[in-house]
Every structure is written in structure tokens, then in C-alpha cells.
Amino acid sequence: MRHIVFLSGGIGGARLLHGLAQEIAPESLTAVVNTGDDLVHWGLRVSPDLDTVMYTLGEVADQARGWGLRDESFRALEMMKRYGEPSWFSLGDQDLATHLVRTARSAGGESLTSITQSLCAALGVGCRVIPMCDQPRCTWIDTVDHGPMPFQDWLVKHRAPAVAGVRFEGSAHATPEVHDALSRADLIIIGPSNPYVSIDPILTLEGVRDRVAQTKVVALSPIVRGKAVKGPLGEMIRALARREPSPQAIVDHYAGLLHGLVVERGDESAVREIPVLGTSTIMGGRDDRARLARELLDFADAVG
Numbered sequence: 001m002r003h004i005v006f007l008s009g010g011i012g013g014a015r016l017l018h019g020l021a022q023e024i025a026p027e028s029l030t031a032v033v034n035t036g037d038d039l040v041h042w043g044l045r046v047s048p049d050l051d052t053v054m055y056t057l058g059e060v061a062d063q064a065r066g067w068g069l070r071d072e073s074f075r076a077l078e079m080m081k082r083y084g085e086p087s088w089f090s091l092g093d094q095d096l097a098t099h100l101v102r103t104a105r106s107a108g109g110e111s112l113t114s115i116t117q118s119l120c121a122a123l124g125v126g127c128r129v130i131p132m133c134d135q136p137r138c139t140w141i142d143t144v145d146h147g148p149m150p151f152q153d154w155l156v157k158h159r160a161p162a163v164a165g166v167r168f169e170g171s172a173h174a175t176p177e178v179h180d181a182l183s184r185a186d187l188i189i190i191g192p193s194n195p196y197v198s199i200d201p202i203l204t205l206e207g208v209r210d211r212v213a214q215t216k217v218v219a220l221s222p223i224v225r226g227k228a229v230k231g232p233l234g235e236m237i238r239a240l241a242r243r244e245p246s247p248q249a250i251v252d253h254y255a256g257l258l259h260g261l262v263v264e265r266g267d268e269s270a271v272r273e274i275p276v277l278g279t280s281t282i283m284g285g286r287d288d289r290a291r292l293a294r295e296l297l298d299f300a301d302a303v304g
């Protein structure tokens with residue numbers, strides 16, 4: 001049976017995954033999700049990328065914001081402000097339930113993998129969604145002017161000041177479930193996520209990159225017309241790779257891993273050396289995501 005592993009960060013990856021989930025039998029698709037962005041906030045364990053993937057696949061995500069749940073309210077946040085608690089990271093009232101469950105079950109000894117599986121089941125998510133790690137692995141951003149800070153402090157609290165480097169601290173062990181999924185994969189898809197802070201945390205886990213290198217890999221470019229589709233990736237490529245953002249910068253970043261890259265139509269000539277498919281990559285609703293997933297799967301079948 002065909003088995004596809006999808007490496008994902010937050011919203012971009014989640015949307016393509018939502019398309020793939022409409023095209024592939026659930027048992028043939030496993031999403032391995034970055035947990036380097038995880039944080040403890042108000043004493044609660046928050047896994048933003050896992051939640052974005054889970055909410056998007058469960059069709060309960062807020063589309064406009066790109067994180068959290070739709071029809072959300074923030075009354076608990078208002079009360080926390082009144083108590084003088086930190087309010088820079090907005091946890092919604094319904095979203096709080098996810099973090100309460102995750103925190104309570106973790107305290108009871110249940111693994112993040114197992115907790116995620118039961119949250120996904122409750123939301124009607126069909127394919128397998130697994131965290132890259134069960135133990136904390138924290139993405140640290142070294143900034144040019146303000147020293148090192150954990151990822152969410154850098155992105156949300158300080159609004160992405162200039163980056164000098166990216167590091168990962170904590171566990172370097174992927175879960176047995178991740179190793180098992182990768183060993184069964186006949187295709188690995190890398191979502192249009194930030195390679196530095198969403199995909200590298202996964203690829204740098206012990207044994208993962210070597211395993212990925214043994215499989216056919218295709219990716220969707222997170223760079224369109226020289227700009228990041230979302231977030232600070234463009235500035236990171238300039239600062240860390242010392243070049244202008246382009247789909248070729250993504251190919252080079254993955255250093256020999258990719259067998260094909262899907263780019264925005266018109267960006268094809270920016271890619272050398274590997275097969276490229278140009279199409280409309282800015283994902284709209286459900287049907288558009290499925291269309292892009294279908295095109296990507298056909299392209300993956302055609303590349304060597």
C-alpha cells in the first residue's frame with residue numbers, strides 16, 4: 001500500500017495537508033508535525049503547529065487568522081489581563097480546552113503522540129497526525145540586537161526582530177512512530193513551511209535526515225515571486241543564507257534532498273537542476289487545496 005509522510009509546520013503545511021487528505025486514503029497519509037514552537041503559557045502546554053494542523057484537518061480552524069479556532073472568543077484572555085498575567089499570546093476560550101486536556105494528560109504521564117491521536121479522533125481527523133518528538137525540543141532564535149529567545153517570544157512577543165541564527169535545544173529523538181512512518185514511506189512531501197524554523201527541527205532529529213534521503217521527496221515552495229507567502233522567511237533567507245529569497249534558495253537549503261519542487265506558475269525558471277512544476281500555489285478553500293494536492297501527487301509520480 002502507498003504510504004506518504006508529510007512534514008509540516010503551521011498554516012501553509014496544514015492547508016496542503018487538508019488537500020491531500022481529500023485525495024488519499026487516511027491510512028496512507030501520516031503528518032509529522034514540528035513541535036519546536038511549543039510553549040508553556042499560563043501553565044498550559046501549547047503546541048501551535050499541531051493544533052493548526054488538527055484544526056485545519058478537522059475543518060474548525062479560523063481561516064483568516066491562520067491559527068486557533070473559528071467563531072472564537074477571548075474572554076478568558078480579558079480576565080487574565082485583569083489579573084496582570086501575560087497577554088501577548090492570545091489563547092482563545094475554546095482553544096483553551098485543547099491546552100487544558102494536553103496539560104492534564106501530560107501530567108498524568110500520557111505521551112504527546114497519544115494525546116494528539118485522541119484529540120484528532122475527537123475532531124474527526126482521519127489521517128495520522130504525529131508530533132516529531134514526545135519530549136520538549138525548543139527552537140531558539142539568536143537575534144542580532146536582543147540576544148537569544150524562544151521561538152514564540154521572537155515571533156509573537158517581539159515581532160520577529162533580525163535573526164543571527166537558529167538553534168534547537170532539548171531532545172534530539174524522533175518518536176518511534178515517526179521512524180516507523182518514515183521507514184514505510186514511498187513518498188515524503190515537505191509542506192510550504194519555513195525551512196529554518198518548521199522543517200529543520202524535524203530533519204535534524206537523530207536519523208531523520210538520513211531516512212528522508214532514502215526516499216523520494218517533493219516540496220511546495222513557500223517563496224512566491226521572491227517573497228515569503230507568510231511570515232518572516234524572506235528576511236531569514238537574506239540574513240542566514242545571504243541571498244535573495246527564491247524557490248532555488250529552498251532547493252539549496254534542503255541540500256540534495258528534493259526530487260522535485262512545485263512553484264507558483266511563472267517562477268519555474270528560478271529553479272535549476274531538479275524537476276519543477278509551475279501551478280497556482282496560493283491555496284484558497286477546500287476544493288483548491290484538493291486541486292493542488294492532486295497536481296502535486298501527479299508531479300511526484302512523474303519525477304524520478
Ligand code: FO1
Binds near residue numbers: 046047049052
Ligand atoms: N500568533 C500570533 O501572531 N499572535 C498570537 O497571539 C498567537 C496565539 C496563538 C495561540 C494558539 C496557537 O495555536 C497559535 C497562536 N499563534 C499566534 C500562531 C503561532 O504563534 C505561529 O503562527 C506558529 O507557531 C507558526 O507556525
